[in-house]
Amino acid sequence: MRKQIYTAPMSTTDEIDKLSGEDWMAAKAYTDPDIFKLEMEQIFRRAWIFIGHDSQVPNAGDFIRTRMGVDEILLVRQLDGSLRVLANNCTHRGTRLCAIAGGNTKSFVCPYHAWGFALDGVLTAVPDIGSYPGTFDIKDRSLHLTSAARVGSYRGFVFASKVAAGPSLSDFLGRMTEAIDNLIDRAPDGKIEIEGGHFSVRYPGNWKLHHENANDTVHPGYVHESSVTSARKTEGGVTRQDELVDRGQTKGMMASNGLTSKDWNAIELNGFPQGHSFMGGFYKSGLLAPQQSDPVTETYREALENTHGKEKTAKILGMDRFNNLVWPNLNVNAQFHQIRVVHPIAVNETIIEGYCFRLKGAPDEIFHRAVRFLGTLVSPASMIFSDDLEIFGRVQVGLESGSLERLDNRRGVATDQKTGDGLQSTTSSELPLRTQAKAWRKWMDSKV
Ligand code: FES
Ligand SMILES: [Fe+2]
Known part of the structure; x- marks a missing residue:
C-alpha cells in the first residue's frame, strides 16, 4: 500500500537473534523506534492483520476508517459485494482523505483540491484537469489509492496483508x-x-x-x-x-x-x-x-x-x-x-x-x-x-x-x-x- 518510506536495512537472522531467543526478548525490542518501524514493515505490512467484521460494512458503499499498523486505512464494501482495504491518503499531496469513522458513500473526495476516488480507489475526478501537462494521465495506476494486496475473510472476520506472498489466511489462523x-x-x-x-x-x-x-x-x-x-x-x-x-x-x-x-x-x-x-x-x-x-x-x-x-x-x-x-x-x-x-x-x-x-x-x-x-x-x-x-x-x-x-x-x-x-x-x-x-x-x- 503506502510507498515504503523506511529505508533501514532489512533485518538478518543474526540481527534478530540478538533481539530475541527461545525464552527472552531484548528490552530494545520494546523501546527502539527503528525496531518499531521494522515491525511495521515486517509484521504489520506482511502478516494477516485483523481489519474488521463484515457486519460493519454490510452494503455497497459502506466503509469504516481504521488502522493497519501505523497506517490509516479504509475498509470499503464494493459494488459487487467484495471488500477492499485502501490507503486513507490522497495521491495528489498525501492529505488524509477521510476523517470520519465510517458511513456510506459513492466516492471519496479529498478535502484539499477535491480529487475524487471511486470505491475501488481509482482516481475518477480531478478539478481543472486541463491545466495539467500531457504527461498527466488520470488512468495512471500510481494515482489510484493504494489497495492491500490480499483481503481475506474467515466467516465474516476480515484480515488483510499488504503483500501478495505469504501463508494463506487459513494456514495463518x-x-x-x-x-x-x-x-x-x-x-x-x-x-x-x-x-x-x-x-x-x-x-x-x-x-x-x-x-x-x-x-x-x-x-x-x-x-x-x-x-x-x-x-x-x-x-x-x-x-x-x-x-x-x-x-x-x-x-x-x-x-x-x-x-x-x-x-x-x-x-x-x-x-x-x-x-x-x-x-x-x-x-x-x-x-x-x-x-x-x-x-x-x-x-x-x-x-x-x-x-x-x-x-x-x-x-x-x-x-x-x-x-x-x-x-x-x-x-x-x-x-x-x-x-x-x-x-x-x-x-x-x-x-x-x-x-x-x-x-x-x-x-x-x-x-x-x-x-x-x-x-x-x-x-x-x-x-x-x-x-x-x-x-x-x-x-x-x-x-x-x-x-x-x-x-x-x-x-x-x-x-x-x-x-x-x-x-x-x-x-x-x-x-x-x-x-x-x-x-x-x-x-x-x-x-x-
Ligand atoms: S491533496 Fe488531495 S486533492 Fe490535493
Ligand atoms: Fe490483567
Whole structure:
C-alpha cells in the first residue's frame, strides 16, 4: 500500500537473534523506534492483520476508517459485494482523505483540491484537469489509492496483508478458527453483528505488552488484587439497586481474578506456531455462564437447542476458552461475544479497541449482558483493565530507563507439552510469551 518510506536495512537472522531467543526478548525490542518501524514493515505490512467484521460494512458503499499498523486505512464494501482495504491518503499531496469513522458513500473526495476516488480507489475526478501537462494521465495506476494486496475473510472476520506472498489466511489462523466458529455457533440464527460503538483506550507502552499480558496467569492475583478485594468486601452486604440490574455480574468478574495460585496453575494454556494462544476459562460465574438458569438464559438456551439440539448446545455454551489471542492484533472472547483489537501507534504508544457482538436470534438481554461485560472488562472506566494499563506504562518506563537488557520468558519452559502442532501447559507457564516471541522472530526475519 503506502510507498515504503523506511529505508533501514532489512533485518538478518543474526540481527534478530540478538533481539530475541527461545525464552527472552531484548528490552530494545520494546523501546527502539527503528525496531518499531521494522515491525511495521515486517509484521504489520506482511502478516494477516485483523481489519474488521463484515457486519460493519454490510452494503455497497459502506466503509469504516481504521488502522493497519501505523497506517490509516479504509475498509470499503464494493459494488459487487467484495471488500477492499485502501490507503486513507490522497495521491495528489498525501492529505488524509477521510476523517470520519465510517458511513456510506459513492466516492471519496479529498478535502484539499477535491480529487475524487471511486470505491475501488481509482482516481475518477480531478478539478481543472486541463491545466495539467500531457504527461498527466488520470488512468495512471500510481494515482489510484493504494489497495492491500490480499483481503481475506474467515466467516465474516476480515484480515488483510499488504503483500501478495505469504501463508494463506487459513494456514495463518490455524486452530484459532475454532474460537470464531464458537462465537458464531452461539447465535441461534447463525449470524453475529457488531453493534453499537466501541471502547477505545490508549496506553503509554509497546503494542506487544497487551498480548503478552492477556494470557499471563500469574499477574491477576497481584495486579488485580484491589478489585478482587473490593468485590469480596461487598459479599453479604446490602444489595443495591445497580446490583439488581447487574445481578452480580460486575462483582463476579472483579472477584474472578482472585483464584489461588493452585487454581491458576490448573488453567490450561495453549500456544501455536503462528504466535496464537488461548487459556482455559476462569470466569465461571456471572450472567453469561452456561450454568445460569434465569428466564433469559433459559429462553436463549431453548433457541440454541432448536438450532443445534441439546447435546451440541451444551458443547457450544461449555467452551470456556478465554482470550483467544490471534497474533499480532486480535483477541476473540467467544464466550462473552466480544473482541479486542490492538493498534500500534508508536514504539511506546498503543490503542486497544473493544467491540461487542449481537447474537442474532438471542434475546436482547443477552446482548446487554455482553455490553455490560465489555464495559466492566475493557472500557476506560474498567476497574480491571485500568490495572493492566498502569502496569504496561510502568514496564515501558522501566525498559526505557535502560536498566534491563533482557525480558525473561522462562517460567514453565520445562513443563510445556507438545500437542499436535502446538504446545500446552497446565502450570502457570509463560508459554504464550514464548509462542509470540517465536512468531515475532519468524516475521522479523526478512528471509521468511
Ligand atoms: S491533496 Fe488531495 S486533492 Fe490535493
Ligand atoms: Fe490483567
